[in-house]
Amino acid sequence: MISxxxxxxxxxxxxxxxxxxxxxNIALLWSIGKDSTALLWIVRKAFFGKIPHPVVHIDTSFKFKEIYEFRNRYSREWGLDLIISRNEGALQEGMCPDKAKLECCNALKTEALKITMQxxxxxxxxxxxxxxxxGIRxxxxxxxxRTIDFKWDYRNQxxxxxxxxxxxxxxxxHFRIHPMLHWTELDIWKYIEREKIPTASLYFAKDGKRYRSIGCETCCAPVDSSAADIKKIIKELKTTKVSERSGRSQDKESAYTMQKLRSLGYM
Amino acid sequence: MRNVTKKKPIKIAIIGHVDHGKSTLIGRLLLDTHSLSRDRLAEIKRISKELGKDTELAFLTDQLEEEREKNITIDTTQIFFRTRQRDYVIIDTPGHLEFIKNMITGTSLAEAAILIVDITEGIQEQTRRHAYLASSLGVERLVVVFNKMDLTGYAQDSFIREQNLLSAFLKNMGITAFHIVPVSAKKGDNISRRSPRLGWYKGPTLIESIDRIEADVKNRESVLRFPVQDIYEIEGESVLVGRMLSGTMRAGQEIAILPGVKKTTIKAIRVFGRLTGRAERGESIGLILDGSMAVKRGDVIAEKEYAGPAKNSFRGNIFWMSEMPLELEKKITLRCATQEIEGVAEKIENRMDSSSLRIIEENARVVRKNEAATVTFRTQGAIVTEKFSFIKELGRFVIERKNCVEGAGVVV
Incomplete structure (x- = not known):
């Protein structure tokens, strides 16, 4: 029996x-975080090592330096057809998280992706x-x-x-396809451990803090943790009372920010 | 703490009539098993307060603004919790008839179900329909909870009365409930802790009951079934990819390709990253066959003794979800595993009310929304099916028109 x-x-x-x-004619959205890197790993396995379609990185320009280094290194190593998706217009007009979180996420992520999709x-x-x-995911x-303007009709799926x-x-x-929907955070880490999948070092504790979920540097806060390796992260997740995205500010500006973002096409 | 060997995770759907307490029960399960993060609980408390309500446990799953304002569940959701015995995936489903397609979506993924009944209202229309649908979708293991026992003053007589009525109804469908547990999800009686207020009840708590459900061990027949999902050209070789539904396969094995029953031999089994000469049920693999054989998506690889040939018809029990009825001899698309084929309903043996299970008409010409029916389908070409009770994945199908799923069924 398989495990x-x-x-x-x-x-x-x-x-x-x-x-x-x-x-x-499909593409994979790679945020360089643990989940989309695990997905990328599985896509490589599904196609016997050579991914036959592009991989898109939505680049808000506010990502961690390490994320860019990680992206450049592994897109070379794994021979990816990488598309960097940026909303240059909005960036030139000075869009940034200080203005308003919902608008910034929408402009630099959702709208950037729309440009690439067009x-x-x-x-x-x-x-x-x-x-x-x-809960919305x-x-x-x-x-x-999804409609041409990315609308998600969550009332009538x-x-x-x-x-x-x-x-x-x-x-x-077009379709949003969610191959990891049934995985938990703990499953992801157990899988990363088993498969030895390269993972950004931001996830591992330094000076009593680590990132559990990674987005833009400007809008991510680390959580208190002493988990400095995968084994310790797995152990931590079995008992933690803090939710995974507690450090992600766009989730909780108001109760329904995520619902609004997602109905507009946010990931 | 004692080191417990955990059982495999199991997926359980919570089903039942509207307002009988499905979402509240889920909130309670999360709370009592300490599966809630501090910040999520704080968020629920804050939003409940904003809406002028007591802390509403249902908000843990009812996440949409519309759901919270109207106190209803619109779409199915899944949530995770763990006991010392095992991890659980709990599937919440909506109780309104209006959202029945979402209930079916959620329940189709379940391995077991908890049927919840409000003790003060007893069996209602969706209680019966949900029990029927879960059973038709192959969810055989069922735990019943009678909820809101606090509102009856924890009275044993009303529990016994309702329990007898429900058992008779389930028996009629050939279902035996695993346990029937009196609970109050709101107050936390008999969920994780035995309640002194229900001292007359000697059976397990809800958590003890679901912890005893064993993972499905059926469907491990030795016959080989591998539906071809796609064909990749890799380094000059044709690799057939797909998932093993049943049986085992090894390099060098002789096989038959259905529906035409062409015989050949497996040259190699490919999985990226490791060498393998063997594949078993559940694995997604790649296959290389001997010789050049015309194979396409939807073909099914089977053991070489397969008697065949595959037929152009099959009989199924279906449920219809669309406003536009299913009509005799009108074109539809049938999908089963990776097969997709045009066909028609050739004979509608009967159609029935999916709640009362009363037969509306024998030898019908149509099946209408929310009705169940036994139908014989005729397909344009041969289709490989198996009885649902034999190989689930080749015994379940959907009926589409204009790219939309309008009905679903199982092969009988």
């Missing part, structure tokens, strides 16, 4: 291959969101249709039974 981690991985591989089989017309985007990260489907995923939409629409 629980093997089951999780096999389901993700199935979903990734299903997306590629249906659309061919150029490349991907039919599906692979994203590493997980149900246990946030827990409402997602594996194959989630299509039925999704077993592993028979919806795979046809109107011409101008």
């Amino acid at each position: 629980y981690l093997d089951e999780l991985e096999s389901k993700s591989v199935y979903i990734i291959r299903e997306a590629y089989s249906r659309f061919r 150029e490349r017309r991907f039919k599906a985007l692979l994203l590493a969101i997980r149900r246990d990260e946030h 827990a409402k997602e489907r594996y194959f989630s249709p 299509p039925p999704e039974l077993w592993d028979l995923y919806k795979s046809n939409v109107e011409k101008e629409e």
Whole structure:
């Protein structure tokens, strides 16, 4: 009998291959965080080492220095077809988190992605969101249709039974595909440990602090932790009483910020 | 602490009529198993206060603004908690008939279900429908909780009366509840702690009950079934990719490719990053076959003894979700595993009310929204199916029109 981690991985591989089989013209969104790096790892496995589609990094320009170094190193090492997605217009006009968080996330992430989508017309985007990260993400489907302007109709999602995923939409629409939806934060770390997946050092404790979730440097706060390696992170997660995204400011500006961001097309 | 060997995680759907307390029960399970983070609990308290309510445990799963303001669950969600025995994935489902497609979406992923019934209201329309749907979707292991026992003063007689009514209804469908537990989700009686106020009840608490559910061990038949998902050209070789649904496979093994029953041999099994000569149920793998064989997505690889040929028809129990009825001899698309084929409903043996289970009509011409039916389908080409009770993944299907899932069923 295969192990629980093997089951999780096999389901993700199935979903990734299903997306590629249906659309061919797809891309993976890589934030360089632990989840999307684990997804990238599984995508490499699904395609026997050579990813046949582009990988998109949405670059707000406010990411940690280490994230850029990590991106450049592994996109070379893994032979990725990397697309850097930036909303240059908004950056030139001075958009930054000091103005307003919701507007900044929307302009530098969602709108940047829209620009890339207009150029490349991907039919599906692979994203590493997980149900246990946030209550709104827990409402997602594996194959989630989006309108041309990225709207998510969360009031009326299509039925999704077993592993028979919806795979046809109107011409101008696209799919968000979520191959990691069923993984937990703990599963991800156990998998990173087993597979020896390279991970940004920001996740490991230095001077009593570590990042549990990584976004822009400006909008991420580290949590108190002494977990300086993967084994210790796994141990910490088994007993922690702090939620994963507690350091992410866009989640909690108001109760429904995430819902609003996501209905506008945020990841 | 004693070192407990944990069982494999299990997915449990919480089903039942609207307002019988599904989301509150989930909140209670999280609270009592200490699975809630401090900041999430603080957030729920704050939002409840903003809306002028007592701390509303249901808000842990009811995350949409619309859900919280109207106190309803619109879409299914999943949440994680752990006991000392194992980790759980709890699937919350909406109780309104209006959102039944979301209930089915959630329940289709479950391995077991908790059916919740408000003791003061007893069995209601969605109690029956949800029990029927869960059972039809193959969720056989069912725990029943009678909730809101606090509102009856924890009375044993009302529990016994309702328990008898429900058991009779379930028996009629061929379901036996694993346990029937009287609880108050709001007050925390009999969820994780035995309640002195329900001293007359001698059975397990809800957590003890679900901890005793064993993971599904059925469906481990030896026959080989591998539906081809896609074909990649890698270094000059055709690699068939897909997931093993049943049986095992090894390099050198002779196999049959369905539906046409073409025979060949497996040259190699490929998994990235490690060498393997063997594959088993559940694995996503790549296959290289001997010789050049025309294979396409939707073909199914089976053991060489497969009797075949695959047929152009099958019979299923279905549930219809669309406003536009299913009609005899009108074109539909049928999807089963990676197969997708056009077909028609050739015979509708009967259609029934999916709550009362009363037969509305025999030999019908249509199946309407929220009705269940037994239907024989005829397909344009051969389709490989198995009885749902034999190989689940080849025994379940969806019915689509215009790219939308409008019905679903299992092969009988």
